Amino acid sequence: MSAGPELMLAAEKGHSPWADAWRRLRRNRLAVAGGCYVILLALASCLPWVLGLSIEAQGLDVVSAPPGQAMIKIYVPTQRDPVQYTDLEHFPTSHDYIAGAEGEQALAALKSGHQATMGGKTYRPSHFWLGADILGRDLFARILYGARISLLVGLVATLVALVVGVTYGAISGYFGGTIDTVMMRIVDIIYTLPFTIFVILLMVFFGQNIFLLFFAIGAVEWLTMARIVRGQVLTVRKMEFIEAARALGLGKRRIIFRHIIPNVLGPVIVYTTLTIPAVMLLEAFLSFLGLGVRAPMSSLGVLIKDGAEKMEEYWWLLVFPGAVFSLTLFSLNFLGDGLRDALDVRAAKD
Amino acid sequence: MFRFIGRRLLEAIPVMFIIITGTFFMQRFVPGGPFTQEKAVTPEVQRNLDAYYHLNDPLWKQYRDYLVGLTPKRFHPGELLNGLDLKAAFGVDFGPSFRYSNRTVNEIIADKLPVSLELGFWSLLVAMVVGMPLGIIAALRRNSWMDYLSSSVTMVGICVPTFVLGPLLVLFFGIRLGWFHASGWNDPSDRVLPCLTLGLVYAAYIGRLTRGGMLEVLQQDYIRTARAKGATEWRVIFRHAIRGGILPVVSFLGPAVANILTGSFVIETIFQIPGLGREFVTSAFNRDYTLVLGTVILYAGLIVLMNLLVDVAQVALNPKLKFE
Numbered sequence: 001m002s003a004g005p006e007l008m009l010a011a012e013k014g015h016s017p018w019a020d021a022w023r024r025l026r027r028n029r030l031a032v033a034g035g036c037y038v039i040l041l042a043l044a045s046c047l048p049w050v051l052g053l054s055i056e057a058q059g060l061d062v063v064s065a066p067p068g069q070a071m072i073k074i075y076v077p078t079q080r081d082p083v084q085y086t087d088l089e090h091f092p093t094s095h096d097y098i099a100g101a102e103g104e105q106a107l108a109a110l111k112s113g114h115q116a117t118m119g120g121k122t123y124r125p126s127h128f129w130l131g132a133d134i135l136g137r138d139l140f141a142r143i144l145y146g147a148r149i150s151l152l153v154g155l156v157a158t159l160v161a162l163v164v165g166v167t168y169g170a171i172s173g174y175f176g177g178t179i180d181t182v183m184m185r186i187v188d189i190i191y192t193l194p195f196t197i198f199v200i201l202l203m204v205f206f207g208q209n210i211f212l213l214f215f216a217i218g219a220v221e222w223l224t225m226a227r228i229v230r231g232q233v234l235t236v237r238k239m240e241f242i243e244a245a246r247a248l249g250l251g252k253r254r255i256i257f258r259h260i261i262p263n264v265l266g267p268v269i270v271y272t273t274l275t276i277p278a279v280m281l282l283e284a285f286l287s288f289l290g291l292g293v294r295a296p297m298s299s300l301g302v303l304i305k306d307g308a309e310k311m312e313e314y315w316w317l318l319v320f321p322g323a324v325f326s327l328t329l330f331s332l333n334f335l336g337d338g339l340r341d342a343l344d345v346r347a348a349k350d
Numbered sequence: 351m352f353r354f355i356g357r358r359l360l361e362a363i364p365v366m367f368i369i370i371t372g373t374f375f376m377q378r379f380v381p382g383g384p385f386t387q388e389k390a391v392t393p394e395v396q397r398n399l400d401a402y403y404h405l406n407d408p409l410w411k412q413y414r415d416y417l418v419g420l421t422p423k424r425f426h427p428g429e430l431l432n433g434l435d436l437k438a439a440f441g442v443d444f445g446p447s448f449r450y451s452n453r454t455v456n457e458i459i460a461d462k463l464p465v466s467l468e469l470g471f472w473s474l475l476v477a478m479v480v481g482m483p484l485g486i487i488a489a490l491r492r493n494s495w496m497d498y499l500s501s502s503v504t505m506v507g508i509c510v511p512t513f514v515l516g517p518l519l520v521l522f523f524g525i526r527l528g529w530f531h532a533s534g535w536n537d538p539s540d541r542v543l544p545c546l547t548l549g550l551v552y553a554a555y556i557g558r559l560t561r562g563g564m565l566e567v568l569q570q571d572y573i574r575t576a577r578a579k580g581a582t583e584w585r586v587i588f589r590h591a592i593r594g595g596i597l598p599v600v601s602f603l604g605p606a607v608a609n610i611l612t613g614s615f616v617i618e619t620i621f622q623i624p625g626l627g628r629e630f631v632t633s634a635f636n637r638d639y640t641l642v643l644g645t646v647i648l649y650a651g652l653i654v655l656m657n658l659l660v661d662v663a664q665v666a667l668n669p670k671l672k673f674e
Contacts, residue, residue, distance in 0.1 A: 189365055192604075192657050194649050196612040197630075201373065201642070204634040205380040281511055288513040288616055289631055301513075308517035308620065312525055322514035329509040 017262075024342040031338020034331030041328060045148035049081055052126075053141035059085025061094075065132040067139075067316050072110060075122040082124075085136060096121060131316040133306070139316065142303060143324050149299040150325070153213060154280040160218025161279075162272055165225025170264075172226070173233030184230065187223050195220045199282070203291040210293055213286070217279050228271055232264040239263075266343035273336035277329045284325060300325040351665075355658065362654045369650045370420070370643070374413055377639050384448035384637045403448060416640075419443040420647070434460040444644035449636045455644040458629065463648070465535060466625035469548065469617065470610045472541055476549025477556050477606070482599065484553070485560025489568065489595070490587070500557060507554025512613055516547040516620040533622035544621045548613055552606055556599050564595035597668055604660040608653045 025031055048055065052073070062071050062085050072091060073082035086094055088110060097103050098119050106116035106123060115124040130139040172183040199216045206212055236242065237260065245255050280300075286292040287301025288308075295302075300321050307318030385391070385399055400406045404415065423441030436442045437456050444455035481504075488500040520543060524532035534540050567573065568591055576590045611627070618628040626645060633641040 192365065192654060193369065194608055194612065194646070194653050196608075197646055197649060200615075200631065201376065201634055201646075204631075205376065277509075284511065285513065285616060289619065291631075304514055304517075308513070311517055311521050315521060318514075318517055318521070322510075322518065326506075326510045326514060329511075330505065333505065333509060 021266075021339075021342040025338055028338040028341065030334045031342075034334035034338070037327065037331040038335065041144075041147055041324075042151055045144040045151065048141055048144050051144075052082065053138060053144065054081035054083070055137070055141045055145040057082045057084055057137065057141075059087075059132065059136040061086045061090035061136070062128070062132055063136040064134050064314050065128045065136075066314075067129065067131040067320075069128050069131070071126060071128055071132075073124045073126050075124065077120060077122075085128075085132070085138070091123075130320045131314070133317060134310060134314070139320060142298060143300070143321055146298045146300045146303045146321065147324060147328065149293055149297055150280050150283060150301065150328070153210070153217070153283045153293070153299065154276040156214045157217040157221065157279045157283070158272060158275045160214055161221035161225055161275055162268070164218065165222035166229050166268065168222065169226035169229025169231075170233055173230035173237070176234070180230070180234075184227075187226055191223055196282070196285075199286065200289070200291060203286060208291060208294040210297065213283065213292065217282050220282070221275050221279060225268070225271060225275070228267050229264060232267055233260065236260050236263045270336060270340045270343060273332060273339055277332040277336075280325075280332075281329065300328075351662070355662065358658050358661070362658075365654065366647070366650060370417070370647060371413075373643055373646050374416065375409075377637070377642060378409060382637055384639060403446070416445065416643070419445055434463060436460070444647075445640040447638055447641050449633070449638040449641070455640050458641060459626065459644060459648060462624060462626040462629050465623060466611070466614050466618070466627055468541070469544055469614055469623065469625060470607070472545035473548035473552065473610055473613075474606070476545055477552035478599075479553075480550065481553035481556030482560050482596065484557035485562075485599075486564055486587070486592070486595070488557070488561040489564035492565065497561075500561070504554040504557040504561075507550050507557075510551075512547050512551055513616050513620065515550065516544070516617060519543050519547055520620070533620075535621070535623045535625075540621075544617050544623060547620075548610060548617050551613070552610065555602060555606070559598040559602050560596060563598040564591060567591050567594040570594070593667055597664065600660060600663050600667060603663075604653075604657040607656040608649075611649055611652065 044051065057073075059071065062069070065071065065087075069087075071085045071087045074084040074086060074096075075081075076083050088107075091097065091107060091110065092103065096119055102118055106118040109116040110123060110125050113125055115122060117123070128138055128140070130143065133139055133142060168183065168187075172180045199220060202212065202216045242255060242259055245259050250258075283292055283299060284301030284304065287299050288305045290305070292301050293299045303321035304318065304325060307314075307316075307321055311318040383405070384403075385396065391399070397406075404412055407415075420442055424439075426439050429435055429439035432438065435456065436444075436459065442456075444459070447453050447455050447458060450458065484500045484503065488497045491497055520532050523529045523543060530543050531537070531540055573586060573591055576586050581589070614625060614627040615631055617623065618625045619631070626648075630642070630645040630649075633645065
């Protein structure tokens with residue numbers, strides 16, 4: 001009270017709640033590692049060609065190659081991605097092989113680990129770091145592509161849940177009274193329904209459309225969001241600082257945007273981060289039952305399903321997609337937990 | 351308490367009605383029918399099939415007939431022990447299956463549901479037996495290596511889904527070590543891998559919830575009072591703390607049962623178990639109208655019943671709550 005205005009300003013500087021939260025988050029190593037992993041995975045999955053990977057290139061000579069096996073990528077001049085794979089053993093018997101000096105020279109270069117050109121095509125020695133699938137496609141590239149679709153489904157379906165949940169919860173909490181009671185009773189009732197069963201029925205009946213997938217999963221996941229937002233709006237609305245803001249003569253809009261929304265935002269951010277892995281899990285669950293995304297599209301769930309069918313002979317087809325998927329869920333959960341601690345949100349979920 | 355249960359059961363009626371109506375009409379308004387996937391049959395055969403299954407009745411009539419068949423007409427729960435016959439016990443008739451000729455949905459349910467229930471029961475047991483001690487130990491030795499170990503284990507359980515864990519367990523214990531069959535549901539040993547797979551995932555959730563619940567309870571005054579009165583640590587934990595500490599677990603059991611039922615779809619697919627979950631997914635693909643409806647109603651009924659039990663158990667465990 002007795003502090004002068006300059007002193008108060010100095011004390012307040014750099015202490016916005018968001019800056020505090022950011023500092024707390026940065027100190028949580030697991031959360032930071034999780035965040036970095038997710039960002040790296042998202043970048044890598046959107047830019048596979050930077051790594052010289054192709055999701056479609058095939059090599060019938062190297063079908064089901066185990067992890068780490070050496071192979072040769074074949075490039076044609078107009079494309080930046082490899083178009084085909086082969087290996088040293090099959091190289092001299094391939095139909096592009098030009099017998100004589102040119103072929104022998106190329107073979108020698110490849111054997112010593114250098115790239116070679118022959119008949120306009122470029123041949124570059126490389127490895128299947130994570131093996132190849134039963135169609136001779138690079139599993140590493142397939143996993144990145146699958147992760148792209150999985151993350152996309154996770155993001156978009158979460159966005160659907162976010163929009164529906166926040167709107168519903170905010171309306172319910174803002175109006176209160178009978179409207180609130182009825183709206184929340186509806187949520188309670190829907191909560192008890194076997195919703196996964198309905199998603200399964202929807203996917204079976206209306207075909208495996210990826211937009212339907214967004215909608216169906218979003219329709220399941222908005223309930224918790226609505227509850228959280230409503231609870232927050234209800235408490236924040238009655239808090240003293242809102243009353244103080246009103247007493248200071250601030251406008252309604254300023255109160256809502258400057259005081260209510262930022263205080264509701266924390267739990268929403270935390271729960272959104274935790275919804276993404278839940279959505280990805282549901283998508284993979286559906287894909288595993290053959291109800292998720294459909295070929296030629298692929299997701300981590302589809303890869304896991306295909307891998308589980310072939311695991312007796314080719315363990316890497318199951319282990320690597322499964323590991324990437326679990327790591328992603330891990331990271332997102334740690335990030336969400338870290339955000340919860342950083343933003344000081346009371347355990348909203350458990 | 352009986353009024354509470356009665357009111358909740360009454361509330362369940364409109365919910366079940368919405369589920370039944372929604373599923374019934376959703377199936378019918380979607381292209382394709384139970385007989386469209388087969389090789390083209392002559393119009394004559396098609397007419398016979400439609401007539402036999404009343405498919406050419408007006409839709410409202412089919413719906414009415416189905417509801418009439420479904421309404422419980424008697425109450426002899428004892429008959430359930432006699433081969434799970436819902437018709438003999440309650441007069442609930444789910445009608446004939448469209449894809450399994452000569453079999454009624456009641457028969458299929460009586461045949462397959464026990465398998466799924468057994469899978470669910472053992473899984474839930476695994477989840478509780480593994481999860482609760484993990485959570486209790488973590489809470490009692492907070493911020494020790496045991497806490498971190500148990501937290502990591504539960505995090506792994508949450509992040510490694512059943513459809514990754516299941517095949518991995520099969521690969522290692524079934525194929526590499528040869529301890530168990532990779533699939534099937536014949537010997538008692540065939541129960542081990544599926545129930546472990548499904549149970550461990552929920553053990554993780556239960557462990558987390560138990561830890562949180564116990565941490566909160568252990569700070570309460572009545573625990574300090576018990577300690578002050580000289581109760582042994584053992585008695586404090588198992589007589590006083592646990593009752594409040596497992597409250598979050600009890601409220602989780604409602605959704606958990608629903609999740610275990612739907613989780614069994616995947617488990618039954620991985621391990622080739624002849625349960626109702628796999629049957630449900632197949633029947634949806636086959637447009638077996640009555641079988642889909644029957645399974646959905648059964649699952650919804652089980653979930654509603656389970657939620658009610660959970661609510662009753664919660665009040666019984668927590669003196670602060672009352673039946674309203």
